[in-house]
Amino acid sequence: xxxxxxxxxxxxxxxxxxxxxxxxxxxxxxxxxxxxxxxxxxxxxxxxxxxxxxxxxxxxxxxxxxxxxxxxxxxxxxxxxxxxxxxxxxxxxxxxxxxxxxxxxxxxxxxxxxxxxxxxxxxxxxxxxxxxxxxxxxxxxxxxxxxxxxxxxxxxxxxxxxxxxxxxxxxxxxxxxxxxxxxxxxxxxxxx
Amino acid sequence: xxxxxxxxxxxxxxxxxxxxxxxxxxxxxxxxxxxxxxxxxxxxxxxxxxxxxxxxxxxxxxxxxxxxxxxxxxxxxxxxxxxxxxxxxxxxxxxxxxxxxxxxxxxxxxxxxxxxxxxxxxxxxxxxxxxxxxxxxxxxxxxxxxxxxxxxxxxxxxxxxxxxxxxxxxxxxxxxxxxxxxxxxxxxxxxxxxxxxxxxxxxxxxxxxxxxxxxxxxxxxxxxxxxxxxxxxxxxxxxxxxxxxxxxxxxxxxxxxxxxxxxxxxxxxxxxxxxxxxx
Numbered sequence: 001x002x003x004x005x006x007x008x009x010x011x012x013x014x015x016x017x018x019x020x021x022x023x024x025x026x027x028x029x030x031x032x033x034x035x036x037x038x039x040x041x042x043x044x045x046x047x048x049x050x051x052x053x054x055x056x057x058x059x060x061x062x063x064x065x066x067x068x069x070x071x072x073x074x075x076x077x078x079x080x081x082x083x084x085x086x087x088x089x090x091x092x093x094x095x096x097x098x099x100x101x102x103x104x105x106x107x108x109x110x111x112x113x114x115x116x117x118x119x120x121x122x123x124x125x126x127x128x129x130x131x132x133x134x135x136x137x138x139x140x141x142x143x144x145x146x147x148x149x150x151x152x153x154x155x156x157x158x159x160x161x162x163x164x165x166x167x168x169x170x171x172x173x174x175x176x177x178x179x180x181x182x183x184x185x186x187x188x189x190x191x192x
Numbered sequence: 193x194x195x196x197x198x199x200x201x202x203x204x205x206x207x208x209x210x211x212x213x214x215x216x217x218x219x220x221x222x223x224x225x226x227x228x229x230x231x232x233x234x235x236x237x238x239x240x241x242x243x244x245x246x247x248x249x250x251x252x253x254x255x256x257x258x259x260x261x262x263x264x265x266x267x268x269x270x271x272x273x274x275x276x277x278x279x280x281x282x283x284x285x286x287x288x289x290x291x292x293x294x295x296x297x298x299x300x301x302x303x304x305x306x307x308x309x310x311x312x313x314x315x316x317x318x319x320x321x322x323x324x325x326x327x328x329x330x331x332x333x334x335x336x337x338x339x340x341x342x343x344x345x346x347x348x349x350x351x352x353x354x355x356x357x358x359x360x361x362x363x364x365x366x367x368x369x370x371x372x373x374x375x376x377x378x379x380x381x382x383x384x385x386x387x388x389x390x391x392x393x394x395x396x397x398x399x400x401x402x403x404x405x406x407x408x409x410x411x412x413x414x415x416x417x418x419x420x421x422x423x424x425x426x427x428x429x430x431x432x433x434x435x436x437x438x439x440x441x442x443x444x445x446x447x448x449x450x451x452x453x454x455x456x457x458x459x460x461x462x463x464x465x466x467x468x469x470x471x
Binding site (some may be wrong): 063064068069070080083084086087088089092094095096097098099110113114117132150 | 225226228229231232233270271272355412414416418419422440443444445446448449450
């Protein structure tokens with residue numbers, strides 16, 4: 001689906017995120033080569049258990065992102081609650097307390113836009129189940145920078161609004177089932 | 193210009209030139225801020241200030257000083273909460289305050305105080321703990337407008353519910369409403385809270401050490417810096433603190449990736465409160 005070798009993956013999800021990510025993260029092998037950055041909308045006052053939860057069920061390393069953390073392959077980084085997660089072009093992560101974007105912090109758009117600045121055509125953006133429109137502009141930015149767009153099939157998503165909006169913003173997106181998204185990610189990460 | 197990647201590179205050049213111009217002309221140094229969020233803010237500034245490009249914004253900025261505060265508004269203003277992360281303030285109250293009590297006089301530095309939420313939180317906490325009268329608070333920021341806002345101590349009334357709830361969770365011993373009067377949708381904090389406060393224009397990038405602090409609280413400021421500048425600011429805090437003085441940073445900030453980490457020990461690890469080592 002993509003001409004340029006993938007260098008990183010960004011994933012955005014909201015309502016239905018747990019189920020959707022459960023079909024993807026545990027399916028990735030321990031030698032998965034790429035870093036994965038994930039924004040899930042979570043209430044700001046909650047201690048997030050997502051990283052702990054998925055670390056237990058996934059062969060890859062799963063952690064909550066820390067500010068100025070160096071980016072490593074084979075690692076999935078969750079944005080912490082109440083902070084935006086951004087990718088820096090020089091290979092590390094940043095957090096920010098900037099204002100909410102589309103009522104959300106962390107914001108999928110903020111992550112996707114910064115990651116597309118950093119990776120350009122080497123980025124794969126994935127929008128999963130969700131009940132709002134965050135991520136549509138971000139996925140557009142991924143495509144505009146030459147990257148690849150993947151959207152969960154809205155017909156089979158727990159909450160279709162977010163993948164619908166992403167599809168509308170990026171008609172060129174690949175619309176896939178969760179299983180096919182997992183298989184696709186495995187394939188691109190295995191390429192030299 | 194139709195190639196998005198080409199555009200990207202041009203924008204990077206424009207950003208570098210704009211930041212150089214801002215420094216050369218007005219001595220505000222954003223050259224070592226974390227680029228991803230700075231870029232986002234610059235894009236917002238360009239759009240909302242109505243310029244075609246960052247170069248056009250730069251041209252105007254160089255010749256028209258009235259552009260400066262507007263741009264700084266985009267680049268620096270943080271929205272915070274009073275007693276944000278109540279568990280941090282609870283830890284200050286329960287674990288740091290007992291140490292602070294042993295000093296006859298105290299200096300507290302709220303670095304990057306923005307509109308003053310963190311400052312007022314600490315002053316109220318110190319008053320509740322009976323330490324306010326022996327303390328001088330230094331509240332610093334590079335943004336003059338934010339400093340003026342902090343000095344005015346006026347917040348939207350609709351934020352008070354959240355602030356009150358945070359204050360209660362932080363172990364507050366009084367009612368937050370004791371400290372402000374409400375009128376016209378605004379909460380105006382009592383001027384007595386500012387008796388012990390010195391407001392000052394200070395840059396963590398270009399200005400020098402502040403003397404003999406017992407506590408430096410600087411939350412969610414360092415995340416906007418790149419790693420080199422974080423090291424610089426943390427060095428400034430280290431040199432500003434007395435031996436065994438305390439440093440509090442944001443919940444998701446860390447000294448782990450900093451070259452200054454050896455100068456500090458964990459004091460309350462889960463709240464990111466550190467203590468300067470005695471050496």
